Amino acid sequence: MTTTELRRLLATFPTLPFVPAPSLVETMPRLSAALGGGPRLLIKRDDAIPFGFGGNKVRKLALVAARAQADGADTLITAGGVQSNHARATAAAAARLGMHAVLVANGTAPSRPTANALLDALLGAEVVYVAARDARAPKMVEIADRLRTEGHRPFVIPIGASTPLGALGFVLAVAELVEQMQAPDVIVHSTSSGGTQAGLVAGCRLLGLSTRVIGISADETSAALEADVDGIVHGIVGLLGVDPTLLARGTAIEVDDRFVGGGYGIPTEASREAMELAARTDAIFLDPTYTAKAMAGLIAYVRQKRFAPEETVLFWHTGGQVALFA
Numbered sequence: 001m002t003t004t005e006l007r008r009l010l011a012t013f014p015t016l017p018f019v020p021a022p023s024l025v026e027t028m029p030r031l032s033a034a035l036g037g038g039p040r041l042l043i044k045r046d047d048a049i050p051f052g053f054g055g056n057k058v059r060k061l062a063l064v065a066a067r068a069q070a071d072g073a074d075t076l077i078t079a080g081g082v083q084s085n086h087a088r089a090t091a092a093a094a095a096r097l098g099m100h101a102v103l104v105a106n107g108t109a110p111s112r113p114t115a116n117a118l119l120d121a122l123l124g125a126e127v128v129y130v131a132a133r134d135a136r137a138p139k140m141v142e143i144a145d146r147l148r149t150e151g152h153r154p155f156v157i158p159i160g161a162s163t164p165l166g167a168l169g170f171v172l173a174v175a176e177l178v179e180q181m182q183a184p185d186v187i188v189h190s191t192s193s194g195g196t197q198a199g200l201v202a203g204c205r206l207l208g209l210s211t212r213v214i215g216i217s218a219d220e221t222s223a224a225l226e227a228d229v230d231g232i233v234h235g236i237v238g239l240l241g242v243d244p245t246l247l248a249r250g251t252a253i254e255v256d257d258r259f260v261g262g263g264y265g266i267p268t269e270a271s272r273e274a275m276e277l278a279a280r281t282d283a284i285f286l287d288p289t290y291t292a293k294a295m296a297g298l299i300a301y302v303r304q305k306r307f308a309p310e311e312t313v314l315f316w317h318t319g320g321q322v323a324l325f326a
Contacts, residue, residue, distance in 0.1 A: 001206050001246070003175040009240060010172050013165070014066040018051040018058045018093070022176045025314070030281035035299060039307040042184065043284060044177065047291075047319040052092030053119065055085050055319020056196045059169030060161035065093040067165060073155035077143055079104035079136035081265070082129075083289075085320045086160050088116040091125035101125040102147075102154075104139045106132055115326035162195030162228075164235030170199020171236070174207060177314075183209045186307060189316035190294035191215030191225055191255060196318060198232035205233075205250035206242075216297035217257040218290045219264035225255040259297045265289045270296035287320035294318075 001009075028041040049058050068076060076094045080087040080103070087103040094101035103125050113121050120127055130139050136159070144154040160166075177183070183204075191197045197215040204211050217225055230253055237247050261268035271292035278284040278295055286292040298315055307313050 001208065003179055003207065006171070006175050006203075006206055009242070010168060013063055013168060014070050016062045016066045016069070016093070016096075018062040019049055022180055023049055025177070025180050026282075028282045028284070028315070031277060031284075034277060034281050035302045038302045038305070038309055039185075039311040039313045041302075042181075042312060042314040043282075044314055044316045047285070047317045047321055049319070051096075052089045053319070053322050055089060056170070057086045057089040057161060057319075059173055060166035060195055061089055061093045061157075061169075063169050064157055064161045064163065064166045065090075065097060068099075068155035068157075069097055071153070071155060073099065073153045075100045075102060075147055075152050075154040076157060077102045077104070077140050077154050078157040078161075079106075079140055079159050081105060082107040082110065083116045083323055083326050085116060085290075085322065087125070088119050088123075088322065090157060090161075091120050091123040094125070095123045102143055103127045104130060104136045104143070106130050106136055115322050115324075119322065160193030160195055162193035162198070162232060164198075164232055164239045167195045167199035167202065167232050167236055168239070170196050171203040171206065174200060174203025174209075178207065178209070182312075183211050184314040185210075185311040186212045186214060186313045187316055188214045188216065188294060188298045188301070188313060190218055190290035190318050191229070192218040192220070192290065194225055194228035194232055197225075197253070197255070198229045198236065200316070201229065201251050201253055202233050202236045202247055205247050209251065211251060213251055213254065214297070214301075215255045216259050216294040217255055218293055219260060220257065222255040222257040225257070226253045229253045229255070256297055259293045259300070261293070268293065268296065270300065274299055284317070285321045285324065286317075287323040289323055290320050291317060
């Protein structure tokens with residue numbers, strides 16, 4: 001399938017202009033030099049997407065929020081941590097569309113909101129707090145049911161907008177990438193709820209690319225995340241109505257969970273080094289929860305010579321730098 005054919009197929013889905021232009025692809029020559037050479041290092045700057053402080057969730061919400069709008073929704077409901085990037089992006093989407101946003105956050109209300117929590121408040125989102133992560137999904141259902149009885153039209157967005165529809169944002173992003181440059185040999189990115197990686201893998205498979213997609217886990221085990229990604233890819237098959245064989249072969253689902261460290265959001269020595277190196281070499285700002293650990297993975301792979309010198313390795317910056325101000 002060509003990029004033109006893929007874009008024509010995806011054009012049947014409503015979308016919002018949250019990503020009006022391709023995010024930049026830049027080189028990272030000074031980081032490469034600091035690592036002693038090796039493969040050519042590039043970075044895809046989704047952190048610099050203008051809408052809602054950017055990040056990978058904006059690409060997903062362009063389709064998911066468009067579906068909510070088409071369904072006549074007046075409220076977007078989603079969940080995440082107190083400093084959730086996805087929750088912030090959802091609140092921004094709701095504000096742009098003139099909708100109400102209800103965010104279910106596991107944790108306690110901060111006495112003085114900072115970073116994403118501050119932006120949620122500025123965007124006018126309602127935040128409902130629950131004690132534990134596993135309480136978020138039932139609370140979203142409870143809130144949606146209540147709003148319906150009150151005459152509202154809520155639309156529930158799963159965590160990370162990691163659904164087959166949301167993942168189409170990254171299928172489209174792969175088409176965007178190969179229109180900017182020759183497909184890289186490897187893409188490295190942060191993976192957590194699986195939607196971003198599912199879209200990247202599906203896009204590579206649909207376009208017949210030989211690109212490897214390596215997801216560096218921010219929290220879950222490799223086995224759990226690979227199963228999640230595979231499930232979303234299978235969902236994309238049904239959504240697009242394409243021949244299943246097109247998405248059954250090609251780019252493998254690779255997740256590396258060796259950089260999680262003490263757990264979700266807990267920095268490691270390697271992630272701290274990655275944050276400093278990226279900033280001090282190529283003025284790239286990473287966040288402690290996701291992209292710093294992903295960059296730590298890329299740095300380790302380069303140092304261990306797991307990439308050939310002639311390869312091009314692209315780091316897909318999925319945003320989240322707002323967390324630096326938490």
